[in-house]
Amino acid sequence: MKKFASILALAVIFAAQAASAQTLKTVKDRGSLNCGSNGTLAGFGLPDAQGNWTGLDVDLCRAIAAAIFDDPAKVKFVALTAKDRFTALQSGEVDLLARNTTWTSSRDTSLGLNFTGVNYYDGQGFIVRKALKVNSALELNGASVCVQQGTTTELNLADYFRANKMQVKTVTFATSSESVKAYDAGRCDAYTTDASGLYGERLRLANAADHIILPEIISKEPLGPAVRHGDDQWFDIVKWVHFAMIDAEELNITSKNISEMLKSDNPEIKRMVGTEGNFGEQLGLSKDWVVRIVKHVGNYGEVFERNVGQGSLLKIDRGLNRLWNKGGIQYAPPVR
Amino acid sequence: MSTDLSAGSAPARVAFYNDPRIRSIGYQIALCAVIVVLVYGAVTNAIEHLQRAHIASGFGFWNNNAGFDIGQTLIEYSSQSSTYGRAFWVGLLNTLLVAGIGIVFATVLGFVIGISRLSKNWLLSKTAGGYVETIRNIPLLLQLLFWYNAVLKALPDMRDSIAVPGGAFLNNRGLFLPLPIFKTGFGAVEIALVVGVIGFIVFAIWARKRQEQTGRQAPVVSVSLALVIALPLAVLALERFPLGFEFPQAGRFNITGGIEVLPEFAALLFGLSIYTAAFIAEVVRAGILAVSSGQVEAAYSLGLRPRPTLRLIVVPQAMRVIIPPLTSQYLNLTKNSTLAVAIGYPDLVQVFTGTVLNQTGQAVEVVAITMLVYLTISLVTSLLMNIYNSRIALVER
Numbered sequence: 001m002k003k004f005a006s007i008l009a010l011a012v013i014f015a016a017q018a019a020s021a022q023t024l025k026t027v028k029d030r031g032s033l034n035c036g037s038n039g040t041l042a043g044f045g046l047p048d049a050q051g052n053w054t055g056l057d058v059d060l061c062r063a064i065a066a067a068i069f070d071d072p073a074k075v076k077f078v079a080l081t082a083k084d085r086f087t088a089l090q091s092g093e094v095d096l097l098a099r100n101t102t103w104t105s106s107r108d109t110s111l112g113l114n115f116t117g118v119n120y121y122d123g124q125g126f127i128v129r130k131a132l133k134v135n136s137a138l139e140l141n142g143a144s145v146c147v148q149q150g151t152t153t154e155l156n157l158a159d160y161f162r163a164n165k166m167q168v169k170t171v172t173f174a175t176s177s178e179s180v181k182a183y184d185a186g187r188c189d190a191y192t193t194d195a196s197g198l199y200g201e202r203l204r205l206a207n208a209a210d211h212i213i214l215p216e217i218i219s220k221e222p223l224g225p226a227v228r229h230g231d232d233q234w235f236d237i238v239k240w241v242h243f244a245m246i247d248a249e250e251l252n253i254t255s256k257n258i259s260e261m262l263k264s265d266n267p268e269i270k271r272m273v274g275t276e277g278n279f280g281e282q283l284g285l286s287k288d289w290v291v292r293i294v295k296h297v298g299n300y301g302e303v304f305e306r307n308v309g310q311g312s313l314l315k316i317d318r319g320l321n322r323l324w325n326k327g328g329i330q331y332a333p334p335v336r
Numbered sequence: 337m338s339t340d341l342s343a344g345s346a347p348a349r350v351a352f353y354n355d356p357r358i359r360s361i362g363y364q365i366a367l368c369a370v371i372v373v374l375v376y377g378a379v380t381n382a383i384e385h386l387q388r389a390h391i392a393s394g395f396g397f398w399n400n401n402a403g404f405d406i407g408q409t410l411i412e413y414s415s416q417s418s419t420y421g422r423a424f425w426v427g428l429l430n431t432l433l434v435a436g437i438g439i440v441f442a443t444v445l446g447f448v449i450g451i452s453r454l455s456k457n458w459l460l461s462k463t464a465g466g467y468v469e470t471i472r473n474i475p476l477l478l479q480l481l482f483w484y485n486a487v488l489k490a491l492p493d494m495r496d497s498i499a500v501p502g503g504a505f506l507n508n509r510g511l512f513l514p515l516p517i518f519k520t521g522f523g524a525v526e527i528a529l530v531v532g533v534i535g536f537i538v539f540a541i542w543a544r545k546r547q548e549q550t551g552r553q554a555p556v557v558s559v560s561l562a563l564v565i566a567l568p569l570a571v572l573a574l575e576r577f578p579l580g581f582e583f584p585q586a587g588r589f590n591i592t593g594g595i596e597v598l599p600e601f602a603a604l605l606f607g608l609s610i611y612t613a614a615f616i617a618e619v620v621r622a623g624i625l626a627v628s629s630g631q632v633e634a635a636y637s638l639g640l641r642p643r644p645t646l647r648l649i650v651v652p653q654a655m656r657v658i659i660p661p662l663t664s665q666y667l668n669l670t671k672n673s674t675l676a677v678a679i680g681y682p683d684l685v686q687v688f689t690g691t692v693l694n695q696t697g698q699a700v701e702v703v704a705i706t707m708l709v710y711l712t713i714s715l716v717t718s719l720l721m722n723i724y725n726s727r728i729a730l731v732e733r
Contacts, residue, residue, distance in 0.1 A: 112391035143589040150694030158415035
């Protein structure tokens with residue numbers, strides 16, 4: 001791990017194109033998108049035994065590849081740990097970071113990167129053994145808690161126990177799988193990460209039914225993709241691919257009805273599918289960029305349900321991630 | 337004639353660029369210049385790119401509030417009020433702790449196994465040989481994971497802790513020992529200990545001088561035991577045992593109070609000591625075999641018994657061969673302690689190049705500091721070993 005960090009640090013030193021404004025051109029010339037993703041989190045980024053990646057973040061990368069190449073398979077996924085992810089983006093090893101990363105002010109300002117939006121509104125929670133008979137995180141005074149290194153989770157944990165005048169013993173591991181394994185082996189009383197992650201990690205425990213997720217959500221964790229500073233065109237593309245997926249859901253444009261939508265008379269839909277205006281070309285993409293995204297990957301709702309919602313093993317309620325007009329806070333500016 | 341003579345005695349005139357001395361200086365200046373240009377280029381390039389990419393740089397983060405907890409702290413540390421700089425020291429001390437104790441364990445174990453391997457007892461020497469061949473041929477990382485998982489899986493849960501007689505507990509959260517608390521009056525015991533140690537040193541020097549002059553031996557072992565152990569114990573009894581213990585107590589979730597030995601620490605310590613001991617055993621064996629058998633035969637023919645032969649003839653000569661490779665084993669152990677990151681022990685790499693690097697995002701500075709620290713630790717270790725080596729080296733007259 002240390003070696004990897006050192007190499008990346010050296011790469012930062014010598015990288016000549018680190019802040020280049022040519023990401024789209026580089027991606028097109030290369031013929032594929034390099035996407036930094038989580039390699040171990042069910043629902044967000046996880047390769048199966050055949051090496052097929054699935055997840056909410058994975059599908060965002062596929063959507064961008066679809067918009068550029070009309071082919072969602074032209075993505076090379078790079079599995080990154082929480083610790084190494086920013087260095088990998090800074091050094092240019094990946095074109096974007098879509099790895100359930102919390103948007104914070106210090107990350108946005110001092111790491112040389114820009115968050116493009118929020119593709120999952122999350123919050124931090126705890127999982128404990130049912131046998132402990134704990135019903136609230138406020139009863140965890142004196143507990144040992146396993147946590148992954150280099151995350152906002154690590155900081156929130158210290159803050160939460162401090163604010164509630166409780167003692168905590170943290171046991172820190174470099175990767176989430178090590179943390180979960182140690183929790184499963186009884187090294188810790190609780191494991192903490194983003195609530196969405198808890199649902200995913202619970203599937204990996206030896207006996208998932210013996211564990212409960214506590215009701216407290218102790219932090220705001222807006223998870224979103226990030227790109228390097230200094231390339232506004234690329235920033236716009238990543239931002240608007242995400243917005244387009246939300247707008248598509250709002251207008252009920254789905255992967256199933258996309259061919260009918262091309263014949264629609266609704267001006268909003270016509271602008272989206274490119275039968276009116278040239279909004280895709282303004283971004284540096286093609287006129288039918290939204291068609292490509294929705295045809296190959298789907299709209300935001302489809303992607304959500306398939307990866308983390310009712311169509312998945314996680315069965316997470318959409319909650320905050322419903323559209324703004326359905327009781328949630330997912331909201332996208334219009335394409336026009 | 338005279339001109340011929342002067343021409344013959346003066347050095348042959350060569351062009352200055354063919355003068356080997358000037359040439360070698362020239363090459364060295366050129367090499368230095370290349371290195372300076374490369375370093376300057378790398379540093380300015382890094383600064384320029386960090387600025388262009390709006391990545392924070394500099395060492396200002398050192399005094400910022402850390403805000404995260406660390407599992408094992410030898411000095412006072414809290415997420416609330418401590419800085420990244422403090423976290424660095426916590427990590428460094430944890431590294432030094434495991435490396436220091438590991439070096440002692442590995443040395444003792446390595447010497448025992450190395451000597452056992454030369455034993456005439458077939459079972460003992462084959463066992464030692466099997467140990468060395470097995471341990472040094474399995475990657476250290478795998479051994480650490482084995483120890484960590486073996487330690488974790490084999491020990492019972494907190495609620496079924498093994499109660500060790502004397503108030504200690506053992507479970508999968510670690511080993512919990514009673515913490516001695518010194519009450520008033522303990523100062524006298526400390527003074528007695530210091531007096532005892534000084535007395536022992538004085539006695540040892542006197543005994544050595546007397547032996548050199550008269551050949552008579554003094555009972556150094558029994559006198560040292562009396563001075564260093566019996567004297568403080570006697571004072572302790574006189575002061576009516578001014579010593580209390582804080583016993584570990586089972587709480588709602590964890591055992592609190594007392595001294596806590598983390599399973600991560602134990603696994604790392606076992607793994608490093610056992611792995612390095614295999615290499616040290618080979619170093620020791622080679623060192624002893626390097627002393628020619630004629631030396632032992634000569635000692636026996638002078639009437640020395642086996643024990644003094646080993647102590648006075650074999651070991652001092654073997655040490656000259658052992659020390660240099662032993663130094664590199666110590667350095668290896670210290671550097672290998674960075675594998676702590678795999679099992680969650682909060683050493684310097686885990687705390688500093690792990691959490692601090694990630695929370696500040698200043699990879700270049702943090703990695704540079706860490707590399708400097710390991711370089712310093714290694715240089716200091718090697719300096720101390722070199723001093724010791726020059727003291728025991730063969731003095732040629």
